[in-house]
Amino acid sequence: MVFNSFEFFVFLALTLGVYWLVRHRTQNLLLLVASYVFYGWWDYRFLSLIWISTIADFLIAQRIAATSIQSHRKRWLFGSLAVNLGILGFFKYFDFFVDSAADLLETIGLSANTPTLSIVLPIGISFYTFQTISYTFDVFRRRIEPERDIVTFGVYVAFFPQLVAGPIERAQHLLPQIQADRVRPSLMNVWSGSWLILIGLFKKVVLADGLAAVVQTRFDSPGQHGAVSLLIGVYAFSIQIYGDFSGYSSIARGVARLFGIELMRNFEQPYLSTSISQFWRTWHISLSTWLWDYLYVPLGGSRSGRRRTYINLALVMLIGGLWHGAAWTFVVWGGLHGFYLIVHRARGSYEVRGKPPAPRLTDLWRIVATFHLVGFAWIFFRASSLDAAFEYIGGFARLTSTAAGDGGSVVTQTVGVVAVVAASFALDWVDRNREAYRPLMWSPVPLGIAAASMITGLLIFSGGTLVPFIYFQF
Amino acid sequence: MRVRVLIVVLITVTLLGVAEVTLHLVGERLGEARFWYAPDAQHLIEDMERLESAGIASDVVFTGSSMVQFGIRSAIVEDRLGSVEVAHNAGIPKGYTTVTRRWLLEEVVPRLQPDRVVWGLSSLDFNGGRPTPAIIDYEAARAGALGVFGWMDRGLWSVSMIARYRDILREPSFLFDLLESQTRSELTIGLDDLMDPVVWPDVGQTPHAFNALRTSLLADFHVGDRHAADFRATIEALSADGIEVVVALLPVSVPYLEAHPDGDDGYALFTDWLRREVDSLGVPLLDFSRAIPEGEFLDYNHVGPDGAALLTEMLVSDLELLGW
Numbered sequence: 001m002v003f004n005s006f007e008f009f010v011f012l013a014l015t016l017g018v019y020w021l022v023r024h025r026t027q028n029l030l031l032l033v034a035s036y037v038f039y040g041w042w043d044y045r046f047l048s049l050i051w052i053s054t055i056a057d058f059l060i061a062q063r064i065a066a067t068s069i070q071s072h073r074k075r076w077l078f079g080s081l082a083v084n085l086g087i088l089g090f091f092k093y094f095d096f097f098v099d100s101a102a103d104l105l106e107t108i109g110l111s112a113n114t115p116t117l118s119i120v121l122p123i124g125i126s127f128y129t130f131q132t133i134s135y136t137f138d139v140f141r142r143r144i145e146p147e148r149d150i151v152t153f154g155v156y157v158a159f160f161p162q163l164v165a166g167p168i169e170r171a172q173h174l175l176p177q178i179q180a181d182r183v184r185p186s187l188m189n190v191w192s193g194s195w196l197i198l199i200g201l202f203k204k205v206v207l208a209d210g211l212a213a214v215v216q217t218r219f220d221s222p223g224q225h226g227a228v229s230l231l232i233g234v235y236a237f238s239i240q241i242y243g244d245f246s247g248y249s250s251i252a253r254g255v256a257r258l259f260g261i262e263l264m265r266n267f268e269q270p271y272l273s274t275s276i277s278q279f280w281r282t283w284h285i286s287l288s289t290w291l292w293d294y295l296y297v298p299l300g301g302s303r304s305g306r307r308r309t310y311i312n313l314a315l316v317m318l319i320g321g322l323w324h325g326a327a328w329t330f331v332v333w334g335g336l337h338g339f340y341l342i343v344h345r346a347r348g349s350y351e352v353r354g355k356p357p358a359p360r361l362t363d364l365w366r367i368v369a370t371f372h373l374v375g376f377a378w379i380f381f382r383a384s385s386l387d388a389a390f391e392y393i394g395g396f397a398r399l400t401s402t403a404a405g406d407g408g409s410v411v412t413q414t415v416g417v418v419a420v421v422a423a424s425f426a427l428d429w430v431d432r433n434r435e436a437y438r439p440l441m442w443s444p445v446p447l448g449i450a451a452a453s454m455i456t457g458l459l460i461f462s463g464g465t466l467v468p469f470i471y472f473q474f
Numbered sequence: 475m476r477v478r479v480l481i482v483v484l485i486t487v488t489l490l491g492v493a494e495v496t497l498h499l500v501g502e503r504l505g506e507a508r509f510w511y512a513p514d515a516q517h518l519i520e521d522m523e524r525l526e527s528a529g530i531a532s533d534v535v536f537t538g539s540s541m542v543q544f545g546i547r548s549a550i551v552e553d554r555l556g557s558v559e560v561a562h563n564a565g566i567p568k569g570y571t572t573v574t575r576r577w578l579l580e581e582v583v584p585r586l587q588p589d590r591v592v593w594g595l596s597s598l599d600f601n602g603g604r605p606t607p608a609i610i611d612y613e614a615a616r617a618g619a620l621g622v623f624g625w626m627d628r629g630l631w632s633v634s635m636i637a638r639y640r641d642i643l644r645e646p647s648f649l650f651d652l653l654e655s656q657t658r659s660e661l662t663i664g665l666d667d668l669m670d671p672v673v674w675p676d677v678g679q680t681p682h683a684f685n686a687l688r689t690s691l692l693a694d695f696h697v698g699d700r701h702a703a704d705f706r707a708t709i710e711a712l713s714a715d716g717i718e719v720v721v722a723l724l725p726v727s728v729p730y731l732e733a734h735p736d737g738d739d740g741y742a743l744f745t746d747w748l749r750r751e752v753d754s755l756g757v758p759l760l761d762f763s764r765a766i767p768e769g770e771f772l773d774y775n776h777v778g779p780d781g782a783a784l785l786t787e788m789l790v791s792d793l794e795l796l797g798w
Contacts, residue, residue, distance in 0.1 A: 005623075006623040006626065187476065187479065188475060191475075224682065444478055444485060447482045448485025449489065452486045452490050455490060459637045459640065460643045462637075463614075463637070463640060
């Protein structure tokens with residue numbers, strides 16, 4: 001079931017209707033069942049993987065807490081990692097590693113009859129395994145007490161608004177909310193939750209899906225496009241993936257708020273970043289902070305000298321790339337970002353954690369430069385293979401032809417993409433400066449105009465083939 | 475808070491109402507609102523409805539993909555085949571077996587009430603390896619959408635002008651076309667001219683078209699399970715209704731065979747399979763695979779006006795031999 005489908009809204013209305021009629025314990029039970037229905041709607045067989053993760057981490061965390069002997073605690077922690085990373089490794093990376101090993105053998109003149117299993121990737125597996133790993137890690141680090149109620153813990157792992165594409169919540173933030181009695185949401189909460197859903201749908205259906213065809217034609221056949229057209233394709237994909245993913249996160253937060261639960265912000269206007277480091281503090285925040293806390297810091301972070309810091313940065317970004325998908329394109333994408341971060345660090349630039357300040361006009365060139373660096377890396381993220389990515393990049397040398405090749409005129413598509421990019425930046429600008437714009441944002445006239453515009457956009461861009469969220473594949 | 479929310483809702487509804495009224499006023503100038511997945515399918519539905527309301531049923535209907543749409547001239551069949559007074563061509567773009575099953579059984583047969591159906595096909599109609607199956611487009615359109623969502627989407631068509639003209643409004647260029655568009659209602663077409671192709675597509679044998687044939691239409695060619703099942707089910711449903719069916723294997727060019735995985739051999743495997751399948755269904759198969767000279771093809775699998783006339787003549791002769 002996906003957020004941008006009719007059945008989801010029927011499911012949401014039914015679940016919400018019952019949810020606010022029952023007591024706390026039953027609410028959690030209902031959330032658990034609803035979350036399993038939501039997930040099983042796609043493929044019920046893979047529910048068993050969620051159950052394995054849930055039960056394993058529920059029991060292991062209690063074992064960790066029950067002993068003060070460090071070696072025993074470590075052993076249990078490795079047990080949890082083995083279960084979660086084992087599931088993730090098998091279902092997401094088995095074929096990739098076997099294929100890559102076969103290719104490697106072939107390049108040195110050996111042929112190997114390697115088995116590949118054509119394994120179906122369970123939706124959202126990267127998200128919920130990282131979430132359960134963080135829980136066990138936090139119990140191991142004595143940051144939190146283990147959860148004693150399996151239903152509460154089950155909801156923590158499988159809470160449906162964020163189950164398949166995040167945000168990857170931390171136990172310290174989400175578990176207490178599930179444990180506590182929920183207060184019926186105020187009109188204010190219902191209103192702001194509904195706004196988040198509307199904005200999320202607008203970002204997904206209008207901005208992201210509206211650009212999907214422009215992106216697809218260029219990445220499917222870059223050879224038929226000139227430099228300008230390919231550049232439009234990069235801009236379009238930059239906004240498509242942002243609209244798609246931040247739209248999902250926004251809907252997830254809005255839906256969770258209707259259930260009386262607050263999820264973390266996953267994006268803080270990343271394309272207004274003035275550096276690559278700031279970009280990673282504002283893009284997919286729940287993953288970047290996860291990688292920071294559970295990988296970069298344990299590896300030594302920046303505590304062991306400059307060289308080690310660079311190695312750690314590169315390693316974290318390569319793993320971050322591979323987290324997105326089992327393909328060399330994602331490894332290169334992660335590697336490129338690792339390189340950017342190392343250069344940034346080598347120039348002696350540092351960023352402060354948290355929401356970045358509002359950019360000034362003098363920051364404009366830095367924003368533009370960062371956006372283009374990120375956009376360049378997106379080519380590898382979107383391309384179907386490394387060859388395809390290099391073919392796309394090679395196309396920038398074709399300055400003579402600007403053929404669109406997909407039925408729409410270049411002018412129409414350029415106008416469309418520029419309009420969508422402008423709309424996306426405008427939305428982010430207002431969001432970044434939300435304190436300053438608060439009086440305007442609470443004035444009924446601009447709110448009414450914004451709502452009418454978004455609903456009109458949804459009416460225009462809805463219907464047709466349902467475009468799944470890009471991050472579902474991760 | 476409550477009053478503020480109420481005012482916002484009121485402003486939103488008012489603005490949406492203004493947008494609806496505006497579109498209502500200029501809607502006719504925006505062009506043809508899309509209900510079907512392809513304009514040709516939409517026009518055929520309009521034609522069939524006009525025929526149905528005029529009480530005109532078909533003696534024979536030709537069905538299949540654009541290869542039928544542009545390859546068979548129903549007017550020639552009416553002229554040449556004594557047993558046929560009224561023939562209609564109901565071929566549609568991307569009308570592969572999965573699409574034709576729904577199109578023919580749900581739309582064409584109830585409206586045209588044919589006694590006989592000639593189903594023109596080639597290997598691409600059965601390809602289960604296509605990266606984007608045509609049935610997805612068919613079922614994504616309002617007319618073909620299934621279930622409650624489809625029902626709601628069709629409901630929006632009559633309620634909201636914004637939703638009705640959404641395909642046009644998605645293209646910013648609609649603003650430039652606003653004053654120039656001609657609506658279909660302004661065109662005058664006589665009943666005799668309905669459902670017979672008059673304009674052939676402007677295509678050709680280009681590297682791009684050949685690449686599309688190889689990487690899309692014939693990509694990873696194999697007979698798809700659903701394609702085969704839908705083919706079978708359609709013929710069984712037609713036969714159960716007492717409609718006589720003939721299957722025609724349509725002409726393809728030499729490059730088409732070359733684009734086929736395994737070339738001629740791969741294509742021959744397909745025709746052998748089709749022959750066995752058609753035999754088991756008890757319907758005749760007419761093979762025109764290599765019947766048209768290379769010069770008569772518009773591209774790789776569509777014949778031009780002269781090729782269509784030639785193919786139709788040959789089809790008429792074969793149908794006469796079958797006792798039609």
